[in-house]
Amino acid sequence: PYLAVAGWITLLFKSHITQAYLDWILG
Structure with missing residues (x-):
């Protein structure tokens, strides 16, 4: 289960990084 x-x-x-990046871009 470690791989999962x-x-x-x-x-x-x-997902967290993408959201933070979008928040930064959108201001």
């Missing part, structure tokens, strides 16, 4: 957890965390991390 790592993949899920990575997905959440990417």
Whole structure:
């Protein structure tokens, strides 16, 4: 299950980064 957890965390991390980037771009 370690790979599944790592993949899920990575997905959440990417989503968080994308949201932060969009928030920064949109001001």
